[in-house]
Amino acid sequence: MDIQSQVIDILADLLGVEKEKVKPKSKLVDDLGADSLDTVEINHVLEDKFNINIPDEEVVNIKTVQDLTDYLKSKINK
Amino acid sequence: MHGKIFEYKHTVYLNETNAMGGVVYYSNYVKWQGVAREEFLIKTVPEWKLIMQEVSKGNVNMLTTEEYSHFIQHAFFGDEIIISIHAEEIKKFSFKIIFKMKKKDSNAIIYEGWQKLAFDDFKGHFVPIPGHLLRSVLEHTPINEIERYKARYNLSDRDLKINKK
Numbered sequence: 597m598d599i600q601s602q603v604i605d606i607l608a609d610l611l612g613v614e615k616e617k618v619k620p621k622s623k624l625v626d627d628l629g630a631d632s633l634d635t636v637e638i639n640h641v642l643e644d645k646f647n648i649n650i651p652d653e654e655v656v657n658i659k660t661v662q663d664l665t666d667y668l669k670s671k672i673n674k
Numbered sequence: 675m676h677g678k679i680f681e682y683k684h685t686v687y688l689n690e691t692n693a694m695g696g697v698v699y700y701s702n703y704v705k706w707q708g709v710a711r712e713e714f715l716i717k718t719v720p721e722w723k724l725i726m727q728e729v730s731k732g733n734v735n736m737l738t739t740e741e742y743s744h745f746i747q748h749a750f751f752g753d754e755i756i757i758s759i760h761a762e763e764i765k766k767f768s769f770k771i772i773f774k775m776k777k778k779d780s781n782a783i784i785y786e787g788w789q790k791l792a793f794d795d796f797k798g799h800f801v802p803i804p805g806h807l808l809r810s811v812l813e814h815t816p817i818n819e820i821e822r823y824k825a826r827y828n829l830s831d832r833d834l835k836i837n838k839k
Contacts, residue, residue: 609826610765633739633792636800637765641826 599672600665602645607661610637620662628661646672678814679758680718682710683778686753697748703785704741707773710757711789714771718814721806732796734804739768740790747777747784754778761815764823767800768792769811 597605600620608615611628624630630638639650648671658664684706692699715722728734749755756778763770768790775785793801803811812820812834824834 609822612763631739633768633800636767640766644827 599668600661603642603661603665603668606638606641606645610634610641618661620660620665622661623659624661624664625659642668648672676813676820677760677816679760680710680714680814682713682757682759684709684755684757686749686751686755688751691751695748696750698750698753700743700745703743703745703775703787706755706757706775707741707771707787707789710759710773711771711791714759714810714814715807718810719806725804725806728804734801735794735796737792737794738789739792741787742789743785743787745785747782749775749777749784755784759814761811762788762819763790764803764808764811764815764819766802766827769803 604615604618607613607618607624607628611630611634613628618628622628624635635655639655642648643650646668648668650671654667658667686698690698690702715725719725725734729736754777755775758774758776760772761769762772770788770790773785773787773789774783776783793803795801802808812823815823820834823829824831
């Protein structure tokens with residue numbers, strides 16, 4: 597399964613939304629309803645799943661599902 | 675053992691009703707949520723005093739981040755209410771407590787609601803659900819939600835010490 601598909605699965609599960617509603621352009625806060633607690637829960641699962649560290653200061657610029665996918669790809673490929 | 679339901683009984687007193695027909699004032703249902711969850715802590719978590727020690731040391735703080743209420747029927751002075759609670763959506767830093775309230779005499783459901791609880795370090799950083807509490811929360815979580823929890827965090831039955839016999 598590619599990274600984006602895994603991200604969509606994780607977001608749908610943790611945010612309690614249908615997978616079909618999680619699109620690459622979906623905004624995490626405005627479209628999917630993520631709050632600060634959700635962000636921490638999401639980061640924890642992603643860190644565990646991809647064995648990476650996601651510093652708080654790097655999360656600030658992640659607005660959409662695509663942003664998040666691109667960020668993870670850049671971390672994994674380092 | 676999973677899927678347990680915790681029950682707390684409450685009798686409606688006059689000071690919980692209002693002047694418009696003597697029905698229970700709506701905010702009391704949220705108050706009862708709070709009482710029921712504290713009873714749950716005291717009665718099902720043997721180490722609850724240890725958790726409170728951590729609270730008093732400033733190491734962990736319990737936050738209610740969301741609350742939902744669906745008022746279905748009125749309750750009145752003298753009604754005996756059974757409040758049933760269980761847990762769902764167990765995550766690393768938070769979980770939901772689901773409340774169902776019914777009248778003891780008629781079994782009529784009068785209220786359904788939930789609240790989401792999270793934990794922080796008093797400095798705005800979320801911390802994991804305290805272990806002693808998590809154990810009890812998982813015991814009061816339906817098995818389908820346990821399966822979701824295991825899949826979410828890649829846990830095995832052994833990790834949860836599930837005895838399926």
